[in-house]
Amino acid sequence: MSEPVLSVRDLEVAFPTRRRTLTAVDRVSFDIAAGEVLGVVGESGAGKSLTGAAVIGLLEPPGRIMGGEVRLKGRRIDNLPPEEMRKLRGARIGMVFQDPLTSLNPLYRIGDQIIETIRTHARVTEAQARERAIALLQEAGIQGARARIDSYPHEFSGGMRQRVVLALALCAEPDLLIADEPTTALDVSIQAQIIALLKRLCRERGTAMMLITHDMGVIAETADRVAVMYAGRIAEIGPVRDVVHHPHHPYTKGLMGAIPTLGPLAERLVQIPGTMPRLDAIPRGCAFHPRCGFAFDRCRVERPEAMPAGKSKAACWLVAQNVPENVAGAPA
Amino acid sequence: MMAAPLVEAKGLTRVFDVSKPWLSRLIEREGKAYLKAVTDVSFAVGRRETVALVGESGSGKSTVARMTVGLLTPTAGTVSIDGIDMWAAARAVERQALRRRLQMIFQDPFASLNPRWRVERIVADPIKAFGLAKDSAEIKHRVGELLTLVGLDPADGVKYPHEFSGGQRQRICIARALSSNPEFLVCDEPTSALDVSVQAQILNLMRDLQDRLGLSYLFISHNLAVVRHMATRIGVMYLGRIVEMAPAAELFSAPRHPYTRLLLDALPDLAMSGRARRPIEGEIPNPIAPPDGCAFHPRCPWAFEPCKVDVPDLIERGAGARAEACHAVEAGRT
Numbered sequence: 164m165s166e167p168v169l170s171v172r173d174l175e176v177a178f179p180t181r182r183r184t185l186t187a188v189d190r191v192s193f194d195i196a197a198g199e200v201l202g203v204v205g206e207s208g209a210g211k212s213l214t215g216a217a218v219i220g221l222l223e224p225p226g227r228i229m230g231g232e233v234r235l236k237g238r239r240i241d242n243l244p245p246e247e248m249r250k251l252r253g254a255r256i257g258m259v260f261q262d263p264l265t266s267l268n269p270l271y272r273i274g275d276q277i278i279e280t281i282r283t284h285a286r287v288t289e290a291q292a293r294e295r296a297i298a299l300l301q302e303a304g305i306q307g308a309r310a311r312i313d314s315y316p317h318e319f320s321g322g323m324r325q326r327v328v329l330a331l332a333l334c335a336e337p338d339l340l341i342a343d344e345p346t347t348a349l350d351v352s353i354q355a356q357i358i359a360l361l362k363r364l365c366r367e368r369g370t371a372m373m374l375i376t377h378d379m380g381v382i383a384e385t386a387d388r389v390a391v392m393y394a395g396r397i398a399e400i401g402p403v404r405d406v407v408h409h410p411h412h413p414y415t416k417g418l419m420g421a422i423p424t425l426g427p428l429a430e431r432l433v434q435i436p437g438t439m440p441r442l443d444a445i446p447r448g449c450a451f452h453p454r455c456g457f458a459f460d461r462c463r464v465e466r467p468e469a470m471p472a473g474k475s476k477a478a479c480w481l482v483a484q485n486v487p488e489n490v491a492g493a494p495a
Numbered sequence: 496m497m498a499a500p501l502v503e504a505k506g507l508t509r510v511f512d513v514s515k516p517w518l519s520r521l522i523e524r525e526g527k528a529y530l531k532a533v534t535d536v537s538f539a540v541g542r543r544e545t546v547a548l549v550g551e552s553g554s555g556k557s558t559v560a561r562m563t564v565g566l567l568t569p570t571a572g573t574v575s576i577d578g579i580d581m582w583a584a585a586r587a588v589e590r591q592a593l594r595r596r597l598q599m600i601f602q603d604p605f606a607s608l609n610p611r612w613r614v615e616r617i618v619a620d621p622i623k624a625f626g627l628a629k630d631s632a633e634i635k636h637r638v639g640e641l642l643t644l645v646g647l648d649p650a651d652g653v654k655y656p657h658e659f660s661g662g663q664r665q666r667i668c669i670a671r672a673l674s675s676n677p678e679f680l681v682c683d684e685p686t687s688a689l690d691v692s693v694q695a696q697i698l699n700l701m702r703d704l705q706d707r708l709g710l711s712y713l714f715i716s717h718n719l720a721v722v723r724h725m726a727t728r729i730g731v732m733y734l735g736r737i738v739e740m741a742p743a744a745e746l747f748s749a750p751r752h753p754y755t756r757l758l759l760d761a762l763p764d765l766a767m768s769g770r771a772r773r774p775i776e777g778e779i780p781n782p783i784a785p786p787d788g789c790a791f792h793p794r795c796p797w798a799f800e801p802c803k804v805d806v807p808d809l810i811e812r813g814a815g816a817r818a819e820a821c822h823a824v825e826a827g828r829t
Contacts (some may be wrong), residue, residue, distance in 0.1 A: 206690035320778050350551035351717070352775040355761035377690065380720075380763035407765055421695035423724035424765045425747060431702075432695035432724065438660050439690075 166237055167194035168338050168371035169218065173231035174241075176210070176217045176395075178442070180225075185442040187213050189395040190231065192469070195339070195371040200362070202386030202403065203375045208439055210395040211375045215341050217241070218373070219256055220248040236338060254284045257332030257370075259361075261344035263324035266331070267316040273300075273327050274312035277334055284335040296334070303330040304360055322353035326360070333364060340365065343375045358385050379422050383407055391415050394440055394450035401475020411472035412479045413455045449480065457481055499578065500539035501711050502563070502597075502679055507536040507572035509558050513783060530783050532558040534735045535572070537809075540679065540711050547714040547722040547743075550732030553779055559732075560683045560715045564599045576679065595625045598672035602684035604664035608656040614667055615652030618642065621675040641670040646700060662693035669700070673708070683715045698725060719762055723747055728816070731755050734782060734790040737809055739819040751812075752819040753795045753829060789822065797823040 176188035188210045195201045203211045216222050218233050220243070233241040235255060243251065252258070260266050268276060277296040281287065287295070293312070300308035303326040316324055325345065332340060342361065346354040362385055365372045374386055382389050383403060390400040391412065399412040410416045420433025437454045440446060449467050452458040461480045469476040470483055514520060514527040533555040540546045548556045561567040563574055565581055574581045576593055598621075601607040608617055618638045621627075628634045639649035645666040656664055665685060672680055685701070686694040698721065704710060716722050722729055722743075729746045730737045731754065739752035750756045757775040777794040780786055786793055792802040801807075801822045809820040823829050 206692060322778055350779070351719070351758060352551060352761050353778060355763065355775070358763065378763070379691070379765055383765045384763040418692060419765070421692045422765060423695075423698070423718075423720040425720055425723065425759070425762065426765065428723070428744075432699055434695050434699055435692040438662065438693065 165197070167196050168199075168236055169195040169373065170234040170237075171214075171218065171231070172234075174214065174217060174233065175228065175230035176213050176222065176226055177229040178226050183443070184229075186229070186445070187226065187395050187442055188217060189445075191392075191395075191397055192231075193390055193397065193400060195373060197338070197371055198366055198369040199388065200365060200372045200374055200386045202382035202389040203373060203392060204377065204379055204382055204389060205392035206377060206439055208394075208442075209392040211377075211392050212343055213395075214392070215343050215373060215375050219252055219258060219341055220245070221252075253280060253337075254335045255338050257335070257337040257340045259325070259328050259332050259340065259342040259345045261347050263321065263328045263348075264316065266328045267324065269316050272313050272315055273319075277312075277327075277331055280331055281334050296330070299330040299334055300327065302364070303327070303333075304356065305330075322349055322356065325349060325353075325357055329357075329360065329364070333368070333370070336368065337370060340370050340372045341375070342372060344377070345374070346381060347376065347378065354381070361385065379407070379418070380424075391418065394445050395442075396450060396478060397469060398451065398479070399472075399475055399477040400469065401473070401477075405474045409473060411475060411477040411482055412451075413457055413481070414451045415477070417454075449478070500541045501544075502540040502574070502576055502713070504539070504559070504563060504574045505537050505572055507533055507559060507562055507574070508570045509533045509555075509562060509567065510570045528783055531735055531785070532782065533562070536732075536735075536737055537572075538730055538737070538740065540713055542678075542711055543705065543709050544728070545705070545712040545714055545726045547716060547726035547729045548732055548737070549716055549719055549722050549729060551717060551779060553734070553782055554732040555735040556715045556717075556732050557683055560599070560681050560713065563713055564597055564681045565594065566599070591625075595621075595627075595675045596677050597679040597681065598675060598677040600665070600668050600672050600680060600682045600685045602687050604661055604668050604688065605656075607668055608664060608671075610656055612655075613652065614642070614654055614656065614659075617656070617667065618652070618670045618674050621671060625675050627675065637674070638670075641674055644673065644704070645670045646696075660693075661689050662696055665689065665697050666700070669697075669704070673704070678709070679711045679713070681713045681715070684717070685714075686721065687716070687718070694721070701725070719758065720764070731758070734779065734785055736790065736806075736820065738791065738821070739817075740809065741817040741819075745817060751817070751824050751829070752821050753797050753823065754791050755819075757794075789820075795823070797829050799823065799826075799828065801826075 172192050174188055174191045178185045191214055205211045217228055228241055232239055274296055278292040281292040281295055297308045297312055305326050346357050386403045389403045389406045391398045393414050399406055399415045410419055417433055417435040435454055446453055448464045449462040452462040467478045467480045469478045472482040509532050511530045511532055513530045536559055538546055550556045562569045581593055615638050618641055619634050622634055622637060628637055638652055642649050647666055686697050714725050726743045729743050731739045733754050739755045750759055761775055775794055788804045789802045789807050792798040807820040807822050809818045811818040
């Protein structure tokens with residue numbers, strides 16, 4: 164196995180407040196290999212976007228990294244000074260966010276924005292950069308790129324803007340692409356186009372992608388592996404097929420059953436009682452135990468680490484106990 | 496249809512004036528501009544039935560919802576409840592009586608509750624407005640009942656909306672909607688703002704309430720999987736028109752209209768059946784200047800000459816109350 168592009172170990176992100184420190188990302192570890200898509204899913208407040216922000220050094224103060232390390236191709240990047248980190252972003256790490264309008268400057272033509280980015284990271288002439296920008300836009304599926312390169316962002320539709328952002332993110336040939344809810348603001352028919360595009364570009368260029376989304380369907384279509392987050396921790400991580408079809412963690416099981424699908428029709432959706440705990444009230448032991456139908460004494464006191472479960476890893480004491488599959492069905 | 500439907504919408508049309516101010520029009524020598532948000536939409540909802548309208552943004556589904564509950568006057572067309580025309584019901588008393596029987600649940604549970612009112616006051620408001628209780632003791636009792644019905648604690652009544660999570664707020668919205676004993680609920684994207692595990696709780700609750708209270712729903716959503724789970728019949732909307740109407744199971748097992756087929760193909764799904772993805776080419780056209788003929792023809796792989804000229808009618812074909820508006824299906828080209 165070659166070295167992973169991104170390697171995150173025991174990452175901790177916290178928000179110090181006057182009374183106490185709130186831990187929003189709690190000892191999260193994962194790797195992403197070249198050309199691989201790692202999906203990160205979770206409900207709101209699970210810490211998935213914060214994990215992404217921490218990796219690229221874009222945490223909003225007062226949030227900060229309290230522990231662990233982030234390595235990009237072996238080089239440690241979580242402790243770089245802001246100026247060096249800024250150079251690294253854009254050059255080696257591309258970013259795509261939910262709302263393409265906020266990623267583009269409304270006052271500049273899209274061509275100028277891409278050309279500027281290319282010239283920041285590569286020694287090329289204006290004309291060369293322009294040709295490259297046109298090629299990138301074409302690759303991102305914008306027809307008639309040569310004619311549209313001098314348009315302003317508002318002249319594009321939402322889906323087209325997201326293609327522009329994608330072209331912008333890829334223009335320095337990054338090793339890693341962080342996509343945070345890239346298709347959430349788009350309609351289904353457009354969403355499918357963007358997903359197909361993301362997947363193709365990453366495969367062709369060997370870019371590693373961290374795809375953050377709350378939409379399990381998008382993950383199932385796009386990701387190679389998936390990490391399910393709950394209350395700032397990774398509940399389960401593994402190949403997407405295994406996590407979706409043979410989940411081991413009770414939370415993952417509940418989550419999969421709760422999603423209405425186009426497959427066989429369920430009479431009732433699985434219901435996980437309660438809601439995710441707030442940051443200031445994360446329970447002791449396993450964070451999921453108050454909502455879990457199978458919690459036992461150990462879950463209430465000791466936090467489970469990720470342990471092998473089939474082809475995946477799950478942070479659950481049931482797995483350690485080797486409870487047979489049928490007993491660990493989804494909680495009622 | 497066997498029995499008379501509870502709610503019937505006929506030929507609903509809504510046009511919005513989206514013209515620039517008159518001075519700009521004068522200077523730029525432009526005429527008025529109109530947006531046809533909804534064109535000739537008809538559907539019927541039977542008792543204890545859930546009819547869903549699905550579509551992408553700009554398809555006009557929310558406009559239909561608002562016209563159905565009477566929040567928006569239709570430009571043309573009628574909505575009748577139990578045979579009484581909502582907009583023609585001349586006397587205010589009659590309209591008032593009609594309004595009690597239908598309620599709406601909105602998408603954003605954060606924006607649809609008054610932040611300065613306690614929950615008990617929010618839920619009691621329709622009871623007072625329609626004069627459904629004798630005294631304050633009865634109101635209090637009824638509010639407690641409603642809160643229990645939607646899975647909250649009657650003691651929660653004294654709290655304010657901000658003390659609740661999104662899912663709990665949507666429960667409050669449902670309690671408020673149920674407080675006038677309605678028969679018909681219009682739900683406009685009721686779970687779109689919620690996380691999946693909470694969405695499952697609300698969808699299950701809505702089905703339980705339907706069984707217990709004999710409710711009928713008009714369910715508006717962009718999420719096909721959610722709609723499939725909830726609806727008995729589904730109407731697919733594209734650019735202001737219903738392009739296909741079918742019983743839920745049949746729509747998913749054998750979609751007929753090209754748009755429906757492509758939409759189902761494009762949908763990311765957990766099943767990962769490995770079926771070939773065929774993303775729909777192109778984008779939704781500008782509703783101010785929609786294409787001639789069938790609005791879907793520029794994106795449709797089966798389009799032929801008539802599609803560019805004639806708007807296809809929604810025609811019922813075969814058994815099972817299925818209907819679709821497509822020249823290509825009519826000509827057997829698909």
